[in-house]
Amino acid sequence: xxxxxxxxxxxxxxxxxxxxxxxxxxxxLRSLADAVRRLVRFTVTNTESARxxxxxxxxxxxxxxxxxxxxxxxxxxxxxxxxxxTEPHDHFQYDVMLGLYNPLALPIEMDxxxxxxxxxxxxxxxxxxxxxxxxxxxxxxxxDQIFNxxxxxxGVAGPTRELSLSYRRPTPLHADLVFEGxxxxxxxxxxxxxxxxxxxxxxxxxxxxxxxxxxxxxVMEMARRHREPGSG
Numbered sequence: 001x002x003x004x005x006x007x008x009x010x011x012x013x014x015x016x017x018x019x020x021x022x023x024x025x026x027x028x029l030r031s032l033a034d035a036v037r038r039l040v041r042f043t044v045t046n047t048e049s050a051r052x053x054x055x056x057x058x059x060x061x062x063x064x065x066x067x068x069x070x071x072x073x074x075x076x077x078x079x080x081x082x083x084x085x086t087e088p089h090d091h092f093q094y095d096v097m098l099g100l101y102n103p104l105a106l107p108i109e110m111d112x113x114x115x116x117x118x119x120x121x122x123x124x125x126x127x128x129x130x131x132x133x134x135x136x137x138x139x140x141x142x143x144d145q146i147f148n149x150x151x152x153x154x155g156v157a158g159p160t161r162e163l164s165l166s167y168r169r170p171t172p173l174h175a176d177l178v179f180e181g182x183x184x185x186x187x188x189x190x191x192x193x194x195x196x197x198x199x200x201x202x203x204x205x206x207x208x209x210x211x212x213x214x215x216x217x218x219v220m221e222m223a224r225r226h227r228e229p230g231s232g
C-alpha cells in the first residue's frame with residue numbers, strides 16, 4: 001500500500017471489503033460511520049441553545065430508534081475471514097483506532113512501507129487531553145494498533161503484553177501527525193516492536209511494545225468463541 005488517497009475514503013480509491021458483514025455495502029456503511037463521526041465532533045464543539053440542542057437530540061434518538069430493531073442478536077465479527085485480509089485496513093475494519101467503519105475511530109490512515117507501518121492522523125477536539133493536545137491514552141491506543149499492523153505484516157502478531165510510551169513533548173491537535181512502527185526483535189515467544197510519532201520534523205512520543213507470539217488461527221478461535229451464544 002502506498003501513499004496518496006486511501007481506500008473507501010472521500011476522494012480516494014475504492015476497493016471491496018474482505019469482511020463478510022461489510023462486503024456489498026462498503027460505501028453506505030462508511031458514509032454512516034462518517035456521519036456519526038461528524039456528530040461526535042459537533043456535539044463537543046457546538047454552542048447552540050438548549051431548545052435547539054434538545055430538538056436535534058430528539059431527531060437523532062428517532063434515527064437510533066429506527067436502526068435498533070434491525071440489529072441482530074450477535075454482533076458481526078471483528079476480523080475478516082482468515083486469509084482474506086491483504087492490506088492494513090482489511091485486518092481492523094471495526095477497530096476503535098483504525099476502523100473505517102467504526103465511528104469511534106478517527107480513523108488513522110494506514111500504509112505498509114516495509115519494514116515500517118505508517119499511520120497518518122489529524123486528531124480533532126473530541127480527542128483532546130491537555131489543552132490543545134492529543135490525549136495520552138489516545139496516543140497509547142494508536143501505538144498499540146500501529147504496532148499490531150507492523151507485526152501482522154511481518155507475520156509475527158500476537159496479544160499485547162507490555163506497552164510503554166515516552167512523552168517527549170506535547171502532541172498537538174488539528175495537526176498532521178505521522179506514526180511509525182517497526183519490529184525490532186523476534187524470538188519464539190515474543191515480538192518487540194518500537195516506534196514514534198512526529199509532528200513535522202519533531203518527535204513528540206516514542207513507544208515500545210512487547211507482544212506474545214500466537215498463531216492467527218488461535219486469534220480467530222478466540223473471536224469465534226466470543227461470538228457464540230452465552231459467551232458473555
